Amino acid sequence: MTQTRHDIEPGRRRALGLLLAAAAAVAAGCGTTGGPVPDGYYRVERGDTLYSIARKHRRSVRDLTRWNSDITSPSQIEVGQLIRVRPPGGASGSASAGQAVTDTPRVDSGPASRPPASSIRLQWPADGRVTAGFAPPASKGLSIAVPANGAVRAAAAGRxxxxxxxxxxxxxxxxxxSDDWLTVYGNLDQPLVTEGAQVSAGQDVGRMGASPSELHFEVRGNGKPVDPAAYLPSRG
Structure with missing residues (x-):
């Protein structure tokens, strides 16, 4: 069954916010440092997120941020960084494996309070009419009714x-x-790019299903959702 904006619950929107922050952190990762890993610690590898590390060690993200004073945000991890994954000083952990999946810290996904320093020009990611506009907190982007098997295109060049x-x-x-801008393409039937691939503006990044469905499209500046209509050309 096709999921629409009505299916996206607040917790799921927070999950996207965490994913965006962590993915941006990994994309900007630095070089690896070597050396032995002390007992009770984990060294961050390329592709890791705080969420994936927590799940691997049957902890919650909240545990890891509490035990590592240098982590004040899920986005603040780097390749080669040592992260404590056992409680210090005999303190007890608080989460089971199941909790580690769902116990993510609240990520403010409300509209940006200030615009990014840079600007961006976008093109429409798909053909079809807009069925729901930007109206936070219920809608963090646009819903676009795309024809069956319709292509979804990158709104600008990027990775x-x-x-x-x-x-x-x-x-x-x-x-x-860029460091300031992300675009999000949800509810796809099939992706047409691989993670890490460079994409050009207008390149197909996904395809919708065999029956008409709605693309969920978000624009994020400084990690916060902004109104895509402000950056898209008029359709006349």
Missing amino acids: AIHVGNLRGYGMLVIVKH
Whole structure:
């Protein structure tokens, strides 16, 4: 069954916010440092996110941020960084494996309070009429009714920093255009790019299903959703 904006619950929107922050952090990762890993610690590898590390060690993201004072945001991890994954001083952990999946810190996904320093010009990601506009907190982007098997195109050149499923968004592609700007393409039937691939403006990044469905399209400046209509050309 096709999921629409009505299926995206607040917790799922927070999950997307966490994913965006972590994916951006990995995309900007630095070089690896070597050396032995002390007992109770984990060294961040390329492709890791704080969420994936927490799940691997049967902890919650909240545990890891509490035990590592240098992590004040899920986006603040780097390749080669040592992260404590066991409680210090005999303190007890708080999460089971199941909790580690769902116990993510609240990520403010409301409209940006200030615009990014840079600007961006976008093109429409798909053909079809807009069925729902930007109206936070219910809608963080646009819903576009795309014809059956319709192509979904990159709104600007950039790099695919995430390709995969996210609960409530279905198959999802996230393209990073600069340090300030990301675009999100959700509810795809099939991705047409791989994670890490460079994409050009207008390149097909996904395809919708065999029956008409709605593309969920977001624009994020400084990690916060902004009104896509402000950056898209008029359709006349």
